[in-house]
Amino acid sequence: MTARRAATHFTRSLSQASAASPALPGYLGAAQSQSRRLATVPPPVTQNAAGAKGPTAMVFLNMGGPSTTDEVGDFLSRLFADGDLIPLGRLQSYLGPLISKRRTPKIKQQYADIGGGSPIRKWSEYQNEEMCKILDEISPETAPHKPYVAFRYADPLTDEMYTRLLDDGFGRGKGGRAVAFTQYPQYSCSTTGSSLNELWKWRQRLEGKSAADRTNGDGDGDGTIAWSVIDRWPVHSGLVEAFARNIEKTLAEYPEERRNEAVLLFSAHSLPMSVVNRGDPYPAEVAATVYAVMQRLNFSNPYRLCWQSQVGPSAWLGPQTSDTVEGYIHKGQKDLVLIPIAFTSDHIETLFELDQEVIPDSGHPETVKRVESLNGNPLFIRALADMAKAHLGSGISCSPQMELRCPGCKSERCAESKKFFKGQQSALASA
Secondary structure, three states: OOHHHHOOOOOHHHHHHHHHOOOHHHHHOOOOOOOOOOOOOOOOOOOOOOOOOOOEEEEEEEOOOOOOHHHHHHHHHHHHHOOOOOOOHHHHHHHHHHHHHHHHHHHHHHHHHOOOOOOHHHHHHHHHHHHHHHHHHHOHHHOOEEEEEEEOOOOOEHHHHHHHHHHOOOOOOOOOEEEEEEOOOOOOOOOHHHHHHHHHHHHHHHHHHHHHHHHOOOOOOOOOOEEEEEOOOOOOHHHHHHHHHHHHHHHOOOOHHHHOOOEEEEEEEOOEHHHHHHOOOHHHHHHHHHHHHHHHOOOOOOEEEEEEOOOOOOOEOOOEHHHHHHHHHHOOOOOEEEEEOOOOOOOHHHHHHHHHHHHHHOOOOOOEEEOOOOOOOHHHHHHHHHHHHHHHHHOOOOOHHHHOOOOOOOOHHHHHHHHHHHHHHHHHHHO
């Protein structure tokens, strides 16, 4: 939602609580039916099986969204119960259920209005399955590659994914390798960090003492799953190319004489300034993606980075996307191209907030356009496969950046999670 609309829907307690995550407001935003939402249905997929030294589990991490209206209540309950995402302190057990219960009927109707649920799961599963088919061909030494999805607040949850891994023959004395592949190109502690913390928690619970031993780097082929992490990829060439081509496609819709004058507005989910000031790397990594895309475009157009989905009265990273569009319209600049630069598939932030709020509210829907999301883009999926192949061949459990905590981090859970994944280096060597 835009800031002014969001403020009318949230209590001050929720506004203060939501400062923990850049992903929260959009999930709670309103949504109405519109033609673009699920116009493109993911085609059916088949899995190639080209075995060698595999199997390798490829686990896509995301926060997820309710796939059906029946899942909305549970989705909101889990979201408001998470103290890492929404820190309510001693009031967590009281305010969390109260807010989620109050919001459920309205949010349930809103998901019904957009066709009965979020498209995030179907796009995540499609992207992963197609990526694994490519990996079977280009990385036969780690094949077959098995696709899994782990969401934080919607099915399939992280614990469900982990149980399925065990049931499929990973771990439980059989070992095997799994890659946690974040689907947030730019790292934030409240998105990728939260998902990795949850994965670490269920690893400890479901694989017992041996998993705890490996937290200290003592892995010695004890039959537990060996984990590694692809934790960020803001300037990967395939990601940049996929964005650039979609932008060029949208620019081609403008008359040639106006095309190079259209302003490119890269929009990413905003972040509370309290999180920014703690040292979260997200703003810098989003800016890196933007600059890399503009380099690929040879800086053909003027551009700005703006931020969407602010909620509540606390200070957030700006300028807001809605205010940016309004400001340029007021200055006489009506050819504006919105680019969701931090999202890899459609969801409420693109389908409702940009398509149904920002663009119509501009008063110029014929000249304010949104670039298509990556969704089932073959170029993007190939980029995912190339990243995965490079990671599988690197022998690295996680990047040096992931090992480093934010300067202002006080979360012991975050510290233990990072320690665990760093310690998986020895597990990979013996896998």
